[in-house]
Amino acid sequence: MNQPMISLESLFQPIDVDALEKAATSGGCASSSCGSSAKPADMAADVWDRIKDHPCYSEEAHHYFARMHVAVAPACNIQCNYCNRKYDCANESRPGVVSEKLTPDQAMRKVVTVANEVPQLSVLGIAGPGDACYDWTKSKSTFDAISQQIPDIKLCISTNGLALPDRVDDLARMNVDHVTITINMVDPEIGAQIYPWIYYNKRRYEGIEAARILHERQMLGLEMLTARGILTKINSVMIPGINDQHLLEVNKWVKERGAFLHNVMPLISDPAHGTHFGLTGQRGPTPMELKELQDALEGGAKLMRHCRQCRADAVGLLGEDRGQEFTLDQLPETITYDPSKREAYREIVARERGDHVAAKEAAVATVKETAADAKLLVAVATQGGGRVNQHFGHAKEFQVYEAGPKGITFVGHRKVEAQYCEGGWGEDATLDTVIAALEGVQVVLCAKIGECPKDLLTAAGIRATDDWGFEYIETAIGELYLREFGVETTAAVA
Numbered sequence: 489m490n491q492p493m494i495s496l497e498s499l500f501q502p503i504d505v506d507a508l509e510k511a512a513t514s515g516g517c518a519s520s521s522c523g524s525s526a527k528p529a530d531m532a533a534d535v536w537d538r539i540k541d542h543p544c545y546s547e548e549a550h551h552y553f554a555r556m557h558v559a560v561a562p563a564c565n566i567q568c569n570y571c572n573r574k575y576d577c578a579n580e581s582r583p584g585v586v587s588e589k590l591t592p593d594q595a596m597r598k599v600v601t602v603a604n605e606v607p608q609l610s611v612l613g614i615a616g617p618g619d620a621c622y623d624w625t626k627s628k629s630t631f632d633a634i635s636q637q638i639p640d641i642k643l644c645i646s647t648n649g650l651a652l653p654d655r656v657d658d659l660a661r662m663n664v665d666h667v668t669i670t671i672n673m674v675d676p677e678i679g680a681q682i683y684p685w686i687y688y689n690k691r692r693y694e695g696i697e698a699a700r701i702l703h704e705r706q707m708l709g710l711e712m713l714t715a716r717g718i719l720t721k722i723n724s725v726m727i728p729g730i731n732d733q734h735l736l737e738v739n740k741w742v743k744e745r746g747a748f749l750h751n752v753m754p755l756i757s758d759p760a761h762g763t764h765f766g767l768t769g770q771r772g773p774t775p776m777e778l779k780e781l782q783d784a785l786e787g788g789a790k791l792m793r794h795c796r797q798c799r800a801d802a803v804g805l806l807g808e809d810r811g812q813e814f815t816l817d818q819l820p821e822t823i824t825y826d827p828s829k830r831e832a833y834r835e836i837v838a839r840e841r842g843d844h845v846a847a848k849e850a851a852v853a854t855v856k857e858t859a860a861d862a863k864l865l866v867a868v869a870t871q872g873g874g875r876v877n878q879h880f881g882h883a884k885e886f887q888v889y890e891a892g893p894k895g896i897t898f899v900g901h902r903k904v905e906a907q908y909c910e911g912g913w914g915e916d917a918t919l920d921t922v923i924a925a926l927e928g929v930q931v932v933l934c935a936k937i938g939e940c941p942k943d944l945l946t947a948a949g950i951r952a953t954d955d956w957g958f959e960y961i962e963t964a965i966g967e968l969y970l971r972e973f974g975v976e977t978t979a980a981v982a
């Protein structure tokens with residue numbers, strides 16, 4: 489089995505930077521596969537260069553790199569039936585939610601503090617609580633100041649698209665290379681069921697007219713970004729009964745206009761959030777409904793399946809949120825950027841990543857060569873680095889992979905409402921929510937699991953094992969698949 493060159497504790501939080509620097513400067517490359525590239529075969533090298541450290545634009549990168557959002561742009565120019573920007577809960581992870589709004593100066597102090605403390609940081613985004621292109625002055629001065637201090641940080645912006653065409657030239661000038669547009673429809677009749685009003689050219693529009701204007705501006709903005717070579721990600725909220733089937737059409741439109749990624753996200757709809765959809769009982773999709781739609785979209789615009797629907801002030805690797813460590817009251821009054829931790833981390837990752845890619849290629853080949861048509865849905869407890877390295881009871885989410893004739897593909901993640909093992913012992917009631925979140929999953933891989941939860945999972949038809957603790961995820965799944973379906977099979981996971 490492949491072993492990491494340094495302890496995983498030093499690669500993932502809390503980071504021991506001395507260990508990182510020592511490992512990074514010890515000279516030579518011990519990796520057997522140094523030089524292996526994670527670049528997908530069908531991607532141009534220059535595009536890969538622009539996304540390889542971006543946790544949202546590359547699924548592979550999200551095992552290593554972190555983003556942070558700064559909530560500097562609270563104003564919005566439209567109303568979506570699924571959004572209530574007034575609702576705020578520090579414990580909740582959901583788009584639009586923030587604990588504190590920041591001025592550009594405060595954002596600057598926060599980003600430098602995080603960059604000094606979180607070596608995985610590679611991306612700074614503005615993603616709510618309002619619209620970055622509408623609340624433009626604050627977005628622009630934030631990006632201007634931070635890119636001067638930390639020139640290699642990638643700038644990322646998220647918008648509903650209405651004000652986007654007016655900002656494209658500025659975005660290109662400022663080197664903003666990644667722009668997300670939320671596009672939920674291309675048919676204004678469907679749009680009228682999602683957007684009650686928009687505010688455009690100093691006027692309020694409603695109904696189909698509002699949705700038509702929004703649609704035209706979104707398409708224009710997307711085309712303008714594509715013409716300037718800026719990478720675009722399209723977010724679509726999947727709203728069952730309103731736009732779920734229509735998203736096949738949206739996918740075609742955005743692909744034709746050069747979108748780089750399409751991120752179909754489930755509607756989050758809870759009456760407690762006070763949104764129109766929450767209060768009218770509009771439900772979100774189940775994980776399996778989302779997967780079915782995503783499967784139907786394969787072959788169109790490339791899909792993002794690893795979105796975590798982060799808070800507008802999220803900090804850290806996707807799936808973790810360290811925002812509470814960097815609230816305003818904890819930030820120093822003055823701070824100077826120190827690039828040493830980020831640089832050391834990047835060197836470590838470059839080595840670890842080469843090994844991971846080689847291991848992944850070998851595992852995928854093993855699964856493809858195994859003479860079995862069967863598919864296996866596997867949930868993995870991981871805290872980063874592409875390894876099975878988290879205790880079952882500590883997992884806040886599981887990453888889900890499908891193994892089958894096509895190899896090993898990342899399918900998505902399943903959030904767990906409350907961890908099974910908070911404080912060292914499990915609660916059966918919590919395990920029920922974990923089992924519900926694992927709908928359709930056949931096997932769980934984790935670093936450690938006790939006999940009791942293992943038995944309860946088995947009774948629910950889900951097998952769990954720590955046989956591959958700390959192994960690369962794909963290597964573990966490849967060996968599991970072989971054990972289950974290979975000709976040399978002797979035992980299945982008990």
Ligand SMILES: C[S@@+](CC[C@H](N)C(=O)[O-])C[C@H]1O[C@@H](n2cnc3c(N)ncnc32)[C@H](O)[C@@H]1O
Pocket residue numbers: 564570571583584585615616617618619620646647648668669670723724725753754755756757797800
């Ligand atoms: C909070 S918005 C901020 C950026 C910008 N105003 C926009 O709408 O794109 C970021 C993302 O969260 C999504 N979002 C907001 N509320 C949501 C909900 N209840 N369920 C799913 N996605 C939601 C939006 O659709 C958007 O893609």
Ligand code: SF4
Pocket residue numbers: 564565566567568571572573584616617618619648
């Ligand atoms: S555009 Fe974004 S911030 Fe504005 S209401 Fe919609 S989701 Fe919320």
Ligand code: SF4
Pocket residue numbers: 543544555613615794795796797798806
């Ligand atoms: S919401 Fe999705 S796309 Fe945005 S930072 Fe989080 S994971 Fe990335």
